[in-house]
Amino acid sequence: MYEGDIASVLLTEDEIQARVKELAVEIASRYPVGSPQGDLLLVGVLKGAIFFMTDLSRALPIPTQMEFMAVSSYGSSTSSSGVVRILKDLDKDIAGRNVLIVEDIIDSGLTLSWLMRNLSSRDPASLQVVTLLRKPDAVRTDVEVSMIGFDIPNEFVVGYGLDYAERYRDLPYIGTLDPKVYEGDGGM
Numbered sequence: 001m002y003e004g005d006i007a008s009v010l011l012t013e014d015e016i017q018a019r020v021k022e023l024a025v026e027i028a029s030r031y032p033v034g035s036p037q038g039d040l041l042l043v044g045v046l047k048g049a050i051f052f053m054t055d056l057s058r059a060l061p062i063p064t065q066m067e068f069m070a071v072s073s074y075g076s077s078t079s080s081s082g083v084v085r086i087l088k089d090l091d092k093d094i095a096g097r098n099v100l101i102v103e104d105i106i107d108s109g110l111t112l113s114w115l116m117r118n119l120s121s122r123d124p125a126s127l128q129v130v131t132l133l134r135k136p137d138a139v140r141t142d143v144e145v146s147m148i149g150f151d152i153p154n155e156f157v158v159g160y161g162l163d164y165a166e167r168y169r170d171l172p173y174i175g176t177l178d179p180k181v182y183e184g185d186g187g188m
């Protein structure tokens, strides 16, 4: 699939799945079952986190509920516009709940720091973040992310939910794109 478009495989399907299971154990140890705040509420950030969210929720040995929010700051470019837009808001009130934001990637950190501010203002009992991937620039942002799948180099990656111009999300692994794909698009 996508013959010739992928320059290198950064994380194989097996590596991703093994790490997701480890993260699930870590998360379960942080949230006691039967807490007065009810089941842990996973807030998946669409569209990129879709596969991470579904794999993680099924690997978690504790009951969870799911909400989704769609935000966009990239459009069809490979760098953040810096302007975060809500494309779909949560369906439910999160006041008093234990909320875990499920992100696919933290790159500039703009999306996450905006999300943290936005969701904190809705008075959850607790608000934490798990991200599958983190890039070097994200380390400089003010948001504390305690659960990280992989620290990756500063390269534009696709697959396992991550797209370039809406393509490649359906790859089961994470890889880098051959420059020929975005040359001429003005995206990089």
Ligand SMILES: O=P(O)(O)OC[C@H]1O[C@H](OP(=O)(O)OP(=O)(O)O)[C@H](O)[C@@H]1O
Pocket (backbone or CB within 6 Å): 045, 046, 047, 048, 049, 071, 072, 073, 074, 075, 080, 103, 104, 105, 106, 107, 108, 109, 110, 111, 112, 162, 163
């Ligand atoms: O740390 P940042 O530089 O803000 O980048 C991270 C965000 O960028 C991607 O979303 P995108 O806006 O591309 O939307 P998508 O998930 O629908 O592809 C990704 O899913 C993160 O949410």
Ligand SMILES: Nc1nc2[nH]cnc2c(=O)[nH]1
Pocket (backbone or CB within 6 Å): 074, 105, 106, 107, 108, 155, 156, 157, 158, 159, 162, 163, 164
């Ligand atoms: N597909 C994709 N989306 C991103 N959003 C922020 N960084 C990235 C990246 O490296 N790849």
